Amino acid sequence: MPVNEQAAPGRVGDVRRRNLSLVLDSIARTGDAKPSRAQLAAGTGLTKAAVSSLVAELVESGLVSEVGLYRDGERGRPGQGLELSTRRGVVGMEINVDYLAVGLVDLGGNLRFSSTVESRNRGLKPGDVMTRLAGLAAEAQAVAAGEGIAILGGGLAVPGLVDERRGIVLSAPNLHWANEKLEANALLGEVPLGVRLSNEANSAALGELWYGGGPADFLYVSGEVGVGGGVIIGSELYLGPGGSAGELGHIVVHPEGPACSCGGAGCLETFAGQEAIFESAGITAGSLSGRTDSLHSALAANQPRAAAAVHDAGTYLGVALASAARLMDIEAVVLGGHFAELGEWLLPALLESMERHAPGLLDPANVTVSGLKHSGTLLGAAGQVIRSVIESPFDLVLAAKPA
Incomplete structure (x- = not known):
């Protein structure tokens, strides 16, 4: 909420802190729109003079850049657009x-x-x-x-x-x-x-939320050697009291399954982690990039062992997501890491598994693959x-x- 600095004697520094953040956040939220000072004043409720002063400080500090000239309407002087600095x-x-x-x-x-x-x-x-x-x-x-x-x-x-x-x-x-x-x-x-x-x-x-177009509420599933998860609720990261919310990789999907690095057994990670998929597909030698290429080539050629490995990974991931959806009432899932790269082969088994274990609970259209992949x-x-x-x-x- 904007605050009139003249109305708060003795707290001008605190007011200015809040208003600097308000203006900078407003610029950040407009994305490619590049608002003018007049537009910021209208959007924040601050006076045009206050916005001009705050913007001047943000530009001087290098946090904001002035770009282009355009008119807000037919009359008046052209305004300069503002954006978060690329410098x-x-x-x-x-x-x-x-x-x-x-x-x-x-x-x-x-x-x-x-x-x-x-x-x-x-x-x-x-x-x-x-x-x-x-x-x-x-x-x-x-x-x-x-x-x-x-x-x-x-x-x-x-x-x-x-x-x-x-x-x-x-x-x-x-x-x-x-x-x-x-x-x-x-x-x-x-x-x-x-x-x-x-x-x-x-x-x-968070990368998916801020830069990948993620929805306000979703479960992000990270696929690497391990399997992790991040829970976004109301456009905020939910960590839980101990900071470990979202540990999807250590949900037990097979009580009699193999030992896991966490000390337990039968965790999702032991079936859907990257190394688990490579091993199940019979691809155990070479560099990470080499094994990844070999797996993709085998899948493209519909080789049975590779196809079965990814199908099983998708099935067990579906079991874990069905449990997570029932427990947390999640409405959307975003797959990242190697799950995103394997999406075309993984998704059919995943969706079939979810429908079997939690029918109708999660709309298949809301299970998506991250476009950011590993850069997220x-x-x-x-x-x-x-x-x-x-x-x-x-x-x-x-x-x-x-x-």
């Missing part, structure tokens, strides 16, 4: 079991650079993995410098339960990590906002930092003012 950015980073990835995302949500390298991280010491990741992060920083993009901070996503405040990976069974402190801030050196730690599936869910995690990890800038730009605005 400020955040580095999204991901550690997964068999690869590392980085991406440079500008404030407008454009993925300006990305790089993924295969890396067998299971069982490695966190420090060794972080050293490898720092090399990739340096590539993103070099690209940013070459394009004149100032890096404000970073987001690091890992496949496990994290304590963001303390920068600790509490449990990442597929990496064989438990209670490991990550020196995430060292990845980018001195940046204003540091590096924020998050769960991989949760980051991917990078976008979501970076996007969390971008959202923090939008929600609280005051310190960055203040730092940009001449001493």
